[in-house]
Structure formats: structure tokens, C-alpha cells
Amino acid sequence: MIRVQQEDFDVSREIASLRAGDLSIGGICSFIGTVRELSGGAAISSMTLEHYPGMTERALSDIEAQACARWPLSGCLIIHRYGKLEPGDQIVLVVTASAHRQAAFDACQFLIDWLKTKAPFWKLEAGTDGADKHWVEANGSDTLAANRWDDTQDKT
Amino acid sequence: MIRVQQEDFDVSREIASLRAGDLSIGGICSFIGTVRELSGGAAISSMTLEHYPGMTERALSDIEAQACARWPLSGCLIIHRYGKLEPGDQIVLVVTASAHRQAAFDACQFLIDWLKTKAPFWKLEAGTDGADKHWVEANGSDTLAANRWDDTQDKT
Amino acid sequence: MKLVYFAWVREKVGKSGEDVSPPPTVETVTQLIDWLIAQGDNYRVAFGDMKIIRVAVNQQYVTTDTPVQPGDEVAFFPPVTGG
């Protein structure tokens, strides 16, 4: 399940809805990405997330299907927010549920690594004086993290 | 922070309390272990978790300190329940928060692998007829999962 | 053909999207970019360094030798920074 939204989310509620009484689940892994107050050493007052409506939903659905094909998941959820966010705000949620914890962990990491390098979102940060705005540059270490999933067909 | 308790927990509330306004956090990884209705192919009606009061708290505090020494964590929480649980119930929660997501993921997996093989808890399962009770046997794959952390001083 | 721009590509081009009708000789993404650059300095600035431009045709990532045709939605944007 994927959602692209401006609204905040509640991880407990999302996990409860994802589990939905499925008693075969033994482990649920989740990752929440949050806005840090420092970016490259400079304080930020806010961040605005732009995305590509249409392609975002399509790309997120595709990667979710890939994760479900690669690991034995009972449930999978990706929520990515867009719009204006402030330090401390939640940006993204990935939840994976499985009978086996290693599958849940691996799929969750795979999805967040992918989101960082392929999901069509762009962050515009505003400095604390409000005037200085700049686009966040892509991070080489994120590309390396994503690439590790290309080498292995199965990490379970 | 560690807690050993009979009561259930709410992951959103625990994450909010762990973050406590720390704006250096960029990622929060959590793992929830739940009671499955099938154990080794047989349906269970309940599971009773026994533990070693005193040693449990000491061992959990020690491993939390190890995780904090090994990875740059802004926060770490382990909650392990004991007593009688039913299929679908939450057993254990591990939450790790860090500026960097890989540290959060690695520390979370390290802690759950450790809990599975070293925390002094024992599961007594009751079958669906209520009469057949048996102690869960330790799982060789859990030991392998835990051992991988001995080979590497640093997986970040 | 529908073009869409995101992030600083959008800012440099000066619009979020447009409908264009390039001549039939424009058959690939590279040829489309060359044709755009000839249309004005805003495009020249936006597409100045193709190493940091990503392209999607009909909402799928593509390389610059990919064919384009009337009716396609072609998107240009910087490396993504979500998650």
C-alpha cells in the first residue's frame, strides 16, 4: 500500500491497519525519516518537498511490488509526505510485516534506500533567516546504499 | 532505556517519548515482535513468557550500552513483555534513533538478534485444546543471526 | 508533446511545464534537449550540465538516447532527494 500526502501520519495506527488481524505475522519493521534541524552544518527553518504527481505514485507502487516479489511479506506500507515541513516533522514511513524478522528488516531497508535515490521528490530548504533557500543535493552515500541491492537477488 | 513489563505498549507513544524534541534525529527504526498463531505448524491458543527478574534488566541494560557504544545513536529503547500473551499480541519492541538511517537499522537488528539468543526469557506455548503445553526450543537460525555481529566491529 | 520540469530545472526554465511541437527531426531525448536549448537562454542554463539532469518519458526513467514522439510526457529534473 502506498500513500503520497501532505498530512502527518501515526505509526501505531498505520501498523494496526496493516496487520489487520493477520496472525501469521511475527515481526514488523518500520522506519520513519524526520526533518533534521541541521543540513550540511547550517540550521534550517523549514523544508518544502516537491514531487512529480503521477510518476510518484506509479514508482512507489512498482517498488512495493518488487519488494513483495523479493521477500515473503505479509504487508507493506509506504507513506511519503510532500509540502512544507519543519525540523522534527515526519517525512516518510516504511512498514514491512513478515512471518520472519530478517525479511521484514531487509525489505524495509531496500525500500528506504530506493526512496532516497529513485522516488521523484526534491527538498528545498529554507535557512533560519527565511531568505536563503536552496535545493538539497543528492547524496553519494545514498546511491551506494541503493546499489548494494542490485548485487543480490535475495538477502533473506 | 529498557523496560520489562506485563502491559502492552504503543509504538507511537514510545517513539515520541524517545525523540523528546531531539532535532538532530534523521531516522527512527523500530521492530515489533508479535505472537504468531502457528508455532512449528501447530496452532497455539496462548504463550506464557517467563523471565529471570534482575538478570533480565541487567542484561538488557548491558546490551543497550553496547549498542550505544557501537553506533551513533540519539536514542534507544527496548521493551520486553512477560506473562500470558495471545496470538497477535505484541511481545517486544526495539526502537533506535540516529542522525543516520544505517546506524538506526544496524543497531535495531543487532539488539533484536541479541534478545533472541541471550535475553533470559522462555516461552511456554499452549495448544488450542488448552491441555498441551510445551516449552519453545531455541532456534539455530537465531544463533547464526546473532553470531554475525561478532565478526564485525562496525557495520555502519 | 508535454514537457514538465521539477525543482531547480523548473526554476531555471521559468515554468513548470509546457506543450511543445518540435520538428519531426527530433526523435530522441538528446535531440529534444538540443532543440530546447536553441529556443532560449533559460533552456541553455537549465540543461547546461546533463550529468545532473534526470529524464523520464511517460513517467519512467530513461536514458537520453530514448526515442520521443508526439503525445509523450517528457520530464526533466535534478537527482532526487526524497526519503
Added chain:
Amino acid sequence: MKLVYFAWVREKVGKSGEDVSPPPTVETVTQLIDWLIAQGDNYRVAFGDMKIIRVAVNQQYVTTDTPVQPGDEVAFFPPVTGG
């Protein structure tokens, strides 16, 4: 010396713990187990397969050649199954 038992070790011994005063010749965990086995069949059954018994002295995991002394808390239990 305080002994504590958990899970099926507790069930086989028939109690969750006890205070014992073994003779001074009992200096290690192994010697303590041998002494217990001589005290009754319940201990013989509980400690029948030492490969599946874990030992903690004063709430720390130890090997069976570890010394024990009066005042220690010695725990015997099966491989753990938490998490």
C-alpha cells in the same frame, strides 16, 4: 548459596529456587551440578543433558568451569527463547 531454576529446569527440579550449603569441596559450577545430582533423581533428570543447560552466576552467563562460592546466586535454565 542461592540456586534459581527457570522454564523446564524449574519444572524438572520441582522448585523455582532454594538455598543450599554444599561442602567446601564444591568449588566450580560442574562440581555443584555433580553434588546436586547426588541429592536426588529430580536433579539427575534436570541436568541429564548439559548441552542444553545454561548457567549464570550472579546474573552473568558463565561456563561450567567457573568458580562458585557461598553467597553466590547460581541460575540454571534452558537456551533462551525471548524476543
